[in-house]
Amino acid sequence: MCWIFAYKWDKEASSFLLEWLKNLEYRWYDSAWICEINNSWEFFLEKAVWKVSNLASKVENLWKDLTWFNTWIAHTRWATHGKVTLENTHPHYSKNERFFIVHNWIIENYIELKKELEEKGYTFYGETDTEIVAKLIEELFEIDLETTIKKVFKKVTWAYAMAVIDRENPNNLIWVKIWSPLVLWISENEFFLSSDANALARFVKNYVNLDDWEMVVIKGDNYKIISLDSGLSLEKQSESITYNEDNYSLWDFTHFMEKEIFQVPEIIDNFIKWRIDFESLEIKSNTLEELAAKDFKRIEIIASWTSYNAWMTASYLFEELASIPTTVYVSTEFKYKKKFINPETLYIFISQSGETADSLESLKVVKNKWWFTFWIVNVVGSSIARLSDLWLYTHSWREVWVAATKSFIGQIWVLLIMALYLGNKKDLEYTKYKEIISSMKHLRDDVSMVLLNSNKIEEIAKKYAHYKDLFFLWRNIHYPMAMEWSLKCKEITYNHTEAYSAWELKHWPLSLIEDSFPTILINPEWKLKEKNISTLKEVKARDGKVVWIITKWDENKNLYDDVIEIPQTIEELSIFPVSVALQLFAYYMAKELKREIDKPRNLAKSVTVE
Ligand code: M6R
DSSP states (O other), X not given: OEEEEEEEOSSOOHHHHHHHHHHHTTTOOSEEEEEEEOTTOOEEEEEEESOHHHHHHHHHHHHTTOTTOOEEEEEEEOOSSSOSSXXXXXXXXXXXXXXXXXXXXXXXXXXXXXXXXXXTTOOOSSSOHHHXXXXXXXXHOOSSHHHHHHHHHHHOOSOOEEEEEETTSTTEEEEEESSSOOEEEEETXXXXXXXXXXXXXXXXXXXXXXXXXXXXXXXXXXXXXXETTTOOEEOOOOEEOOOOHHHHOOTTOSSHHHHHHHTHHHHHHHHHHHHEETTTTEEOOHHHHHHHHHOOSEEEEEEOHHHHHHHHHHHHHHHHHHOOOEEEEEHHHHTTSOOOOOTTEEEEEEESSSOOHHHHHHHHHHHHTTOOEEEEESSTTOHHHHHOSEEEEOOOOOOOSSSOOHHHHHHHHHHHHHHHHHHHHTTOOHHHHHHHHHHGGGHHHHHHHHHHTHHHHHHHHHHHTTOSEEEEEEOTTHHHHHHHHHHHHHHHHOOEEEEEEGGGGXXXXXXXXXXXXXXXXXXXXXXXXXXXXXXXXHHHHTTOOEEEEESSOOTTTTTOSEEEEOOOOOHHHHHHHHHHHXXXXXXXXXXXXXXXXXXXXXXXXXXXXX
């Protein structure tokens, strides 16, 4: 699973090239490489493991005299097959060192192909599946790269995007998209290709999105896009992309995660301006009007991790406010489980990136059955966004690094709005509807209060960062929040945390409670307050430490060890200040542990392989 980038131009562009690679690094950061070639067949190749800055320091000096290279392929890797070593770092090349390849995704039949090639005398220097394709190109070579690649793609399964150059024809470049994202930008005699349109946003205004089973062939200054199914050339419309410097700059923050959490009040302002009319108390959305008219009787929701936790939260909202029975699936499981066709069921997909392979694959399965699909995505124009029937964007602006924070807020906002809209069209009491909408006026201030309290949250997080295990025990709509908090802590601190519904405590989690295994418990002023106090007492009776998250100081002062205060809101809106508090808590724990917060080990921003 990697991110690829290719480029053909007649001008000097080495400095841009590193910048583009850095822009792709938020996707993967196990290793990076660059490979360049010029019209005289001269060739330059450099690789480095881990960050793009390691590659930059290697090549910047060498590049001074090499500005005449005009065809580049480059790549950032997230290791699937083989460790993070220079041998496994791309580019992978054929035995005769003529064909060089960048590749994203996994070749599923690589063992079989490797065996075939070994029988023909090929040997392999690394452990990757990509190297097999490079050698296969050499083995199947016939006439030119275009003819050969068509033969190769028939033998290689499953899904991938790749770029290939032929050292003997330096003006030829081939890009193939079988499945994973790939965009193309063309202007006169300049060609750019990237797995991610955002990496180019600063430099280009329009791009062409390649669909599955398409191939771009560049020969000199000419190009064509071919359908691999029909063999025909295609005319494709370009789409526009906007660049906002704010999304790429860290401002005065230490990490992007911190910046993105502190952006939440502004994002909330934006949400409210966009959707809520406080005078008429109406939610403004033609999309929701269209959806409500379809009158679905059930909802099935498919998403992965943080997006899944947003959906778990939403299932409480959909059932409570809109009276629609809702089932949530983690997308990895959904694709392969038996499905029951029901035209009255609405399938909703949610994803920050819109590229998560499991969610995208599940969406394709549902689409293939002609079921109606709805999606909620943050990245405009992403793959999931292109395939669904109806959609809403979360409008949380670009989220740069791995931990999903502000996009989670965007997701729960859209879901709350959906539940309220659909509920209002059905049997939600108008007084309840009105109470929630009117209370949204204070949402920005409530979240800002949590941010103003960040020093206190940091102080407590520093203390708990040094416990290797933590429990999160919350109830009802806050239970999925606990799951999200637990995920965030694990993801960036590498500490062990577990989240359970507090009802579960007596079934078994109690056996783990001891002095060194603290519990984070939430107890706002809502319907389950007394039950939460019982849980607090049960934990304390076993010498467990408790961080008590409350909206109001109470008489249990002597029981808890630390307290985080959040503003009192109505229950349905509490998920916003609670989320921000939990994101800050996880962030400060990781900071105390000196983790590389924006690039947690082994992870990537979006998981584009199954
Ligand atoms: O882009 P998606 O929302 O589809 O991504 C789903 C998960 O990969 C994502 O939530 C991941 O777990 C985040 N790193 C969590 O912070």
